[in-house]
Amino acid sequence: MSQMKQMSHLDNIPSTPGKFKMEKSPYIHRFRWHSSLAKLSFWSFVFLGLILIFFFRSPSSSPMPSDPSRRSLRTYNWGGAAWEKRVRSSARVRSRNGFSVLVTGAAGFVGTHVSSALKRRGDGVLGLDNFNDYYDPSLKRARQALLERSGVFIVEGDINDSALLKKLFEVVAFTHVMHLAAQAGVRYAMENPGSYVHSNIAGFVNLLEVCKTANPQPAIVWASSSSVYGLNTKVPFSERDRTDQPASLYAATKKAGEEIAHTYNHIYGLSLTGLRFFTVYGPWGRPDMAYFFFTRDILKGKSIPIFEAANHGTVARDFTYIDDIVKGCLAALDTAEKSTGSGGKKKGPAQLRVFNLGNTSPVPVSDLVSILERLLKVKAKRNIMKLPRNGDVQFTHANISYAQRELGYKPTTDLQTGLKKFVRWYLSYYSGGKKAAE
Numbered sequence: 001m002s003q004m005k006q007m008s009h010l011d012n013i014p015s016t017p018g019k020f021k022m023e024k025s026p027y028i029h030r031f032r033w034h035s036s037l038a039k040l041s042f043w044s045f046v047f048l049g050l051i052l053i054f055f056f057r058s059p060s061s062s063p064m065p066s067d068p069s070r071r072s073l074r075t076y077n078w079g080g081a082a083w084e085k086r087v088r089s090s091a092r093v094r095s096r097n098g099f100s101v102l103v104t105g106a107a108g109f110v111g112t113h114v115s116s117a118l119k120r121r122g123d124g125v126l127g128l129d130n131f132n133d134y135y136d137p138s139l140k141r142a143r144q145a146l147l148e149r150s151g152v153f154i155v156e157g158d159i160n161d162s163a164l165l166k167k168l169f170e171v172v173a174f175t176h177v178m179h180l181a182a183q184a185g186v187r188y189a190m191e192n193p194g195s196y197v198h199s200n201i202a203g204f205v206n207l208l209e210v211c212k213t214a215n216p217q218p219a220i221v222w223a224s225s226s227s228v229y230g231l232n233t234k235v236p237f238s239e240r241d242r243t244d245q246p247a248s249l250y251a252a253t254k255k256a257g258e259e260i261a262h263t264y265n266h267i268y269g270l271s272l273t274g275l276r277f278f279t280v281y282g283p284w285g286r287p288d289m290a291y292f293f294f295t296r297d298i299l300k301g302k303s304i305p306i307f308e309a310a311n312h313g314t315v316a317r318d319f320t321y322i323d324d325i326v327k328g329c330l331a332a333l334d335t336a337e338k339s340t341g342s343g344g345k346k347k348g349p350a351q352l353r354v355f356n357l358g359n360t361s362p363v364p365v366s367d368l369v370s371i372l373e374r375l376l377k378v379k380a381k382r383n384i385m386k387l388p389r390n391g392d393v394q395f396t397h398a399n400i401s402y403a404q405r406e407l408g409y410k411p412t413t414d415l416q417t418g419l420k421k422f423v424r425w426y427l428s429y430y431s432g433g434k435k436a437a438e
């Protein structure tokens with residue numbers, strides 16, 4: 001019966017506007033439905049209405065974007081007097097001639113270590129991180145707790161949020177930005193390309209936009225990657241070698257970052273230093289990296305995929321220990337010259353640098369596994385596989401003479417020593433009531 005009622009109701013709605021009984025209206029002669037002008041305005045009105053309905057309905061119908069590249073569009077709570085007080089106190093410089101540094105990606109692997117080293121020597125440090133779920137966020141929370149204990153506050157937010165960044169620069173006149181927030185990982189770029197564009201390109205540009213208008217402008221040191229060398233075959237990789245053949249979208253976004261840095265340096269006088277990190281490893285590391293999940297899987301008795309190149313060619317990496325990287329980052333900050341612009345205008349030429357931060361000692365992945373076997377006292381189930389075409393390059397090898405000369409950079413930790421420290425951390429972190437790494 002209700003269906004009948006509905007039917008009749010639907011029947012009453014005219015299928016075309018022309019069916020409206022408007023004939024008796026006194027305005028009939030001026031607003032005739034068959035007049036094309038009136039038709040046009042009516043349909044424009046309907047169309048506009050539909051757009052508005054769509055626009056206002058869509059966010060509520062999907063409150064959490066399912067595309068992870070959009071995950072950082074979620075809203076974060078920031079602001080208020082108490083929040084500003086925490087920001088100010090965390091960024092307060094406690095040593096003579098110390099810096100006030102905004103560290104983006106502070107809950108990340110390198111970000112945590114750099115923040116803690118800066119704080120230890122008396123610099124003011126404010127962290128920023130969006131705590132995304134690219135890998136287990138509980139590890140990021142544990143790093144956050146660690147920093148919290150040493151007096152570093154991490155603001156929860158995204159580098160794409162201009163209002164937040166502007167607010168931070170309003171509250172603190174940062175002398176430096178250590179920009180480590182990024183979508184990392186070479187192979188994941190095939191699964192979620194948008195997240196790389198979102199963080200490594202759009203986010204970086206957004207940060208530079210805010211830095212360029214800040215007064216004073218900060219000097220910026222940021223994380224590029226050894227992956228920019230891509231298919232380059234000249235070894236060891238030197239900063240002057242070609243970097244126009246990236247093998248992954250990740251590498252392409254990092255290379256784009258280097259070009260973007262050039263532009264902001266050229267137009268706005270921002271002091272910019274890019275650091276090409278070579279496969280950084282160590283305690284509190286990233287679970288998506290091979291040394292980390294190999295450790296987990298060897299302990300679980302799971303087989304581990306070990307890549308080899310064509311004709312049983314060795315795949316090798318210039319693995320670099322985190323403490324050496326931290327020294328390189330601090331030296332880059334210490335030697336960074338001031339930006340020259342103000343109020344968004346360049347006043348003179350500013351410093352623009354790119355450095356390799358590697359270990360200058362490539363190690364085959366199969367040797368990395370042998371070291372882990374010895375340290376863990378467990379034999380690995382090796383599954384030798386052809387290097388998949390997913391962005392990986394066959395080998396990396398850094399020439400660090402430029403960083404040595406300009407930054408006094410000198411790595412001192414070999415893979416055996418560094419992995420020993422990693423394994424010690426891993427076993428203590430994932431034991432004692434803590435669940436095994438997933």
Ligand SMILES: O=C(O)[C@H]1O[C@H](OP(=O)(O)OP(=O)(O)OC[C@H]2O[C@@H](n3ccc(=O)[nH]c3=O)[C@H](O)[C@@H]2O)[C@H](O)[C@@H](O)[C@@H]1O
Nearest residue numbers: 184185186225226227277278279289290305306307365392
């Ligand atoms: O140096 C860099 O620029 C990059 O270093 C790492 O990238 P990658 O060197 O690929 O590090 P892993 O993913 O840990 O891989 C290390 C080695 O293990 C190999 N591998 C990886 C995964 C796997 O299942 N099997 C395997 O043999 C890779 O081919 C590579 O040779 C980081 O993940 C990037 O974020 C960083 O920018």
